[in-house]
Amino acid sequence: MPKVGVYVCYCGENIAGVVDCEEVRAFAEKLPGVTVARTNLFMCSDPGQEMIKEDIRKGLVDRVVVAACTPRTHEPIFRKALEDAGLNKYLIEMANIRDQDSWVHAFDKEGATKKAKQLVASAVAKVLYAEPLEEIEVGVNKTAMVIGGGVAGIFSSLELANMGYKVYLVEKEPSIGGVMAQLDKTFPTNDCSA
Amino acid sequence: MVQVSTNPNIELLTYSEVESVEGFVGNFKVKVRKKQTWVDWTKCTGCGECMEKCPVKVPNEFNAGLDHRPAIYIQFPQAVPKKAVIDIDNCINCAGRKFGTEPKISKRTGKPILAPCERACGTGAVNRSLNLDPNGEIVELDVGTIVVATGFKVMEKDWFKEYAPHHPDVMTALQFERLLSATGPTGGKLVRPSTNQKPKVISFISCVGSRDVRYHSYCSRVCCMYLIKQAKLIKSKYPDIEIYMHFMDVRTPGKDFDEYYTSAIEMGINIVRGKPGGIEVLPDGRLRVMAYDAGLGKNVEVHADMVILATAMEVPESAKKLASTLSLTIDASGFFKELHPKLKPVETAVEGIYLAGCCQGPKDIPDTVSQAKGAAAVAAVPLARGKVVIEPTISEVNQEKCSGCGLCVAVCPYNAISLELVNDRPRAKIAPTACKGCGVCTSTCPSEAIVLHGFTDKQIEAQVEALTMPV
Numbered sequence: 001m002p003k004v005g006v007y008v009c010y011c012g013e014n015i016a017g018v019v020d021c022e023e024v025r026a027f028a029e030k031l032p033g034v035t036v037a038r039t040n041l042f043m044c045s046d047p048g049q050e051m052i053k054e055d056i057r058k059g060l061v062d063r064v065v066v067a068a069c070t071p072r073t074h075e076p077i078f079r080k081a082l083e084d085a086g087l088n089k090y091l092i093e094m095a096n097i098r099d100q101d102s103w104v105h106a107f108d109k110e111g112a113t114k115k116a117k118q119l120v121a122s123a124v125a126k127v128l129y130a131e132p133l134e135e136i137e138v139g140v141n142k143t144a145m146v147i148g149g150g151v152a153g154i155f156s157s158l159e160l161a162n163m164g165y166k167v168y169l170v171e172k173e174p175s176i177g178g179v180m181a182q183l184d185k186t187f188p189t190n191d192c193s194a
Numbered sequence: 195m196v197q198v199s200t201n202p203n204i205e206l207l208t209y210s211e212v213e214s215v216e217g218f219v220g221n222f223k224v225k226v227r228k229k230q231t232w233v234d235w236t237k238c239t240g241c242g243e244c245m246e247k248c249p250v251k252v253p254n255e256f257n258a259g260l261d262h263r264p265a266i267y268i269q270f271p272q273a274v275p276k277k278a279v280i281d282i283d284n285c286i287n288c289a290g291r292k293f294g295t296e297p298k299i300s301k302r303t304g305k306p307i308l309a310p311c312e313r314a315c316g317t318g319a320v321n322r323s324l325n326l327d328p329n330g331e332i333v334e335l336d337v338g339t340i341v342v343a344t345g346f347k348v349m350e351k352d353w354f355k356e357y358a359p360h361h362p363d364v365m366t367a368l369q370f371e372r373l374l375s376a377t378g379p380t381g382g383k384l385v386r387p388s389t390n391q392k393p394k395v396i397s398f399i400s401c402v403g404s405r406d407v408r409y410h411s412y413c414s415r416v417c418c419m420y421l422i423k424q425a426k427l428i429k430s431k432y433p434d435i436e437i438y439m440h441f442m443d444v445r446t447p448g449k450d451f452d453e454y455y456t457s458a459i460e461m462g463i464n465i466v467r468g469k470p471g472g473i474e475v476l477p478d479g480r481l482r483v484m485a486y487d488a489g490l491g492k493n494v495e496v497h498a499d500m501v502i503l504a505t506a507m508e509v510p511e512s513a514k515k516l517a518s519t520l521s522l523t524i525d526a527s528g529f530f531k532e533l534h535p536k537l538k539p540v541e542t543a544v545e546g547i548y549l550a551g552c553c554q555g556p557k558d559i560p561d562t563v564s565q566a567k568g569a570a571a572v573a574a575v576p577l578a579r580g581k582v583v584i585e586p587t588i589s590e591v592n593q594e595k596c597s598g599c600g601l602c603v604a605v606c607p608y609n610a611i612s613l614e615l616v617n618d619r620p621r622a623k624i625a626p627t628a629c630k631g632c633g634v635c636t637s638t639c640p641s642e643a644i645v646l647h648g649f650t651d652k653q654i655e656a657q658v659e660a661l662t663m664p665v
Contacts, residue, residue, distance in 0.1 A: 156570040177269075179345060
């Protein structure tokens with residue numbers, strides 16, 4: 001049977017201002033498969049991550065649920081923590097109790113706490129069946145393309161080219177320059193644009 | 195601009211458009227159409243002789259329609275590359291010289307009758323006997339990352355009927371920019387287009403189409419500043435011209451920007467808070483600007499010789515087409531959507547494709563350059579690492595269970611699935627590099643032969659069950 005650790009984040013006031021995180025923790029602790037449930041003011045902080053790593057290293061936990069914010073920005077951080085502690089980094093699930101809960105139900109604390117529990121229960125149920133996965137690495141063609149030859153395209157191309165990469169600069173008009181080339185002088189220095 | 199053409203690492207493909215993009219970060223295959231220029235660029239020296247001889251006159255896009263250009267033209271004097279193209283839709287085929295036809299022979303001289311552009315060209319870059327493909331040429335390029343920097347366009351003045359848009363002395367700020375420019379239609383001489391006389395009073399109107407629920411709710415971010423710039427340039431050159439600037443409010447949130455604005459006031463430029471309700475053409479051809487001055491708390495009128503409209507920045511149609519070619523998402527204002535407004539401002543939902551400049555939203559040149567350099571740095575990361583990591587949360591076929599029906603092939607939005615023969619029977623196979631892990635094939639497969647790693651049926655069923663339990 002997998003040993004799931006549930007880590008509920010306060011996110012300062014972002015989550016804890018609405019959701020009763022301690023109640024969620026107590027609920028999570030009783031879920032099947034859960035061996036450890038803890039809270040932290042900021043789970044993504046060093047002490048928060050260290051807490052997770054410590055539990056993995058001690059053998060208390062081999063599956064992780066982080067009930068916090070969005071996986072879009074924070075899943076890579078927690079995956080790294082798993083990896084550092086020697087666990088396959090795909091054995092984690094995030095329950096987004098901030099964007100999908102505390103932020104949208106700010107005026108219904110009781111309902112938000114109930115929803116947080118459901119989201120955590122769902123993540124725990126999913127992580128129980130998680131399998132270790134390995135990333136695939138593929139080679140890269142060391143060439144860039146820039147579409148549009150105005151001031152943005154010109155500067156992107158020059159930087160990439162100066163880094164040593166081949167750049168194809170594609171422009172639909174006969175000349176590069178874009179709208180910038182039409183400008184006489186430019187603020188705030190009143191110098192010319194060409 | 196010149197730095198671009200002299201940099202050995204940059205290959206310029208102007209007069210070219212992206213037709214299709216396939217593949218994924220690190221390994222994109224891009225088809226680019228090099229449009230037909232009708233002029234041999236290896237021979238064209240950019241001398242401009244052909245432009246002198248071409249009899250056609252079409253509105254000159256570079257001067258925002260204030261003057262005309264011929265059908266064979268070099269876009270503008272400092273063009274890079276400085277090469278001519280023929281605008282074939284407007285070419286009138288002088289001397290019956292359609293492309294791909296032999297010239298008629300003069301009965302009098304016995305010599306071939308060439309079109310004026312051919313005769314003018316000293317290097318043979320224009321040769322209408324050639325049977326050139328009107329569709330140009332398709333080139334296929336392999337690239338690791340793509341930066342999209344397609345920019346913006348300004349709204350036309352015709353939308354704003356209340357501001358007498360048909361009147362030649364009412365112009366967009368971009369037109370006025372061309373009028374002030376040394377390479378513009380008057381060589382930089384400030385005159386009223388209707389009379390060719392120097393104006394005595396000029397009114398500027400900001401937020402035309404921006405911050406206006408009828409058109410665009412957003413602020414175009416550059417108008418306050420460039421209007422002030424134009425006003426200052428005029429005032430320093432012609433101190434006797436009276437200038438009125440009508441602002442809803444003045445937005446100067448950039449380094450040294452507010453100082454720039456303050457100095458305009460010190461120069462004697464009049465700032466009026468309030469958006470004019472309309473413009474009437476007076477019997478003498480001047481313009482009656484009907485405005486409100488929040489400072490005075492009453493209606494005011496300005497009789498102006500010229501009115502400059504700061505029309506909004508918006509997304510050109512061509513960019514919308516490109517968005518669908520690249521599978522980019524568009525936000526409510528029509529601009530390309532970044533992956534995260536604060537933390538991933540140059541990334542897009544498509545890994546390996548990045549944004550720079552006004553295609554992502556209106557911004558000024560300092561911000562554009564910053565973002566462009568940022569986009570270059572982010573776009574260089576996969577190139578520098580030399581490898582990309584593909585998330586393993588993608589689909590895989592269990593060929594033992596697969597019946598070879600091919601339903602998954604049809605539903606896959608990324609063309610990632612193909613049928614291969616295994617022991618003479620067709621079996622589905624998913625290319626891991628093309629699969630995005632959307633799961634459409636998994637839910638379509640009647641044999642339950644496809645597993646989406648990280649989102650197995652078992653996992654999803656367990657989640658649903660957990661969500662429906664009372665807490």
